[in-house]
Amino acid sequence: MEQFVGQIMPYFTVAIFLGGVTWRLWRWMIPRIMHNITLSPFPGTWTAAVTWWVWQIAIFWNILKFDRALWIGAFPFHAALIAIIAGHAMGIYTLGLQFHMIAPLLVSADLSVWLSDLLGTTMGLVFLVAVLYLLYRRFTVEKVRAISSTSDFLHLFLLLTIAGLGNYMRLVPDAHTTYLEARTFMAGLFTFNPVALPQNAFFMWHFFFVQCLMIIFPFSKLMHVFGFFWMRWMVNRPFKEWAPGMPGAKVQVTK
């Protein structure tokens, strides 16, 4: 089992993830934008349009504006998720020295590790609480439950499991895995010389469920990460209007 999860499965996972995402995006590009379905007010330029998309992503503006109760869960959930993904990559790769590397004069090596731990722990907990909040909401708010299918709950349970295992490893000293152990293992995978998983059952399950998430990613609503851009490309874009002024009329618009 450990050998399969740690040394064989990851290659299939990555292939399915990348292949699946590519296939889905390819599918989206086959049908055309048949009509101009721009939402107004129209952005004046492409710069304005892209700024609007970025604004939406940066603070989840529509959710904040139209459903505050959802925003309280959704925004911390996504913000923490991004921090966690970046934290995993940076923390494991640099062994917690990322802040020291970014600003060596301001942050000492020890401080960087401390910051990395602090941020990782905080974000892990924020994420866990946010998932629980969203899960609670999906169960209890009638309008949300009415439109949910089983998979919508399962996605959240999967994230809850992953985050739960991650936090457990962080917070319980006996279950801890060091950055170095993780890096050694990941380096093995990346250099196609897979080595054994660290001797830690929590790590193995954490790693297994993350792979499950990556496998279902292309075949689920999780693709909304890309869908955002595909849809905004259609509905938030510049539109050139005809100027007012009636040819031949006695009264004309003056500048």
Add this chain to the structure above:
Amino acid sequence: MSTETAKGLRQPKRANEKLFRTLGIEPVPDEKKVEEAIRHLDDFRNKLRSFVVTMENCVKCGLCADNCHTYLGTKDPNNIPAGRADLIRKAYKRYFTPQGKLFGPLVGAEELTLETLEKWYSYFYQCSECRRCSHTCPFGLDTAEITMVGRQILFWLGIGPQLHTATAGAILKTGNHMGLTKAGIIDTLEFLAEEIEEDRNGLKVEFPTDKPDSDILYIPSSADFMLNPNTLKGAGMFFKWVGANWTMSSRITEAGNFGYLMDQTRIQREMVTRLYEECTTLGIKKIVWGECGHGWRAAKMYVASYSDLPGVAKIPMTHIHDEVAALIESGQLDLDPTRNSQKITLHDPCNYVRACGLCDQMRVIMRAVTSDFVEMTPNRERNFCCGGGSGVLFDDPAMYEYRILASNKKAEQVRETEAEVLCAPCSICKAQLYPMVKEHKLPVEVVGLIDLVGHALVFPEE
């Protein structure tokens, strides 16, 4: 289809098979309907990107629910925009996605059945395509596109409301939704001219029809000939005031486009083609559109992609509000706002504010032609639909009841303003708001915006 399956569903009265045949549609027998519907879905999936992206990216966050007037009015989960789209999405997942084929109900995939098609007919004709869901969706997913696909497939199967189907039939025959003949149109226009003459101290306004060598082609809503004559009078007075060489065309006396609402192929294309044929025969230099929400969207946003004629992109097209507002802003019109001195609020038609960028112009006009203008909340692109959008103007009892429910939110908004007059510059809004005002016992009068312009215009010869 049996009436049993339709039990509990709100459905508008259906057009009969004969009517569909006059529109070139051979109704599909029940046993073939599902198969045909899946074939059409497959077509759309390979053709229309907005459909595919909306189908595949909804995360079911539920944000759209409380932002949709149909859900607010009926509390029916199938009227949550995401839930309504699910009526198609479940089949889409089942037939076109690996997860749906493998896991079925677990991922929300479901076989398409006749019962589901009955639901389509019910719920896609409760949606008013107002796009408030798209405006509020974190991704901008456009449920109106799904409604349009649903209605189009139903039309091809031979399922459609009597109202929409008959109206679409009328447009092919007469060039307008009301079935007005050229003689009837000219007669009405003469009558309107006489009315203006009486009301405005002998002011003479001409309403030219099919006049060759005209510069401006004005496209009025055909409802203005019967239900909202003041809008048409207002337009006539405006064109007279600015001294435009204008005309209307008896082949396309219709700002609306019911093709856009149920058959975006044959019927919508016919309207667009006619529009440009009239431009070339009458020597038109610019098209000015009348007060109609969905029609203005169908024209402004869809004409370029629908017409088969090469001249399309060359003839400029604006809304009459664009023209009036531009002249007001450059100080060219002589308007007396005290003539419209009652407390007045403005209902923003969905298609103007969320699809056509027509928003500030209405405010410029309101401030210039009225003296006590108050905004309702929310307004502009955040406004709620009147509840009648996309021609959901059915009179059969169950659907009429629905219309009034769907206008609950609007009634609440209007009541809060304490206005005496409700300005709704769109024919469908007007047709919906007349009964809404009555049923919700609101003490307001419903008018159009160009009505107010006509009333406020000061003519030297008056």
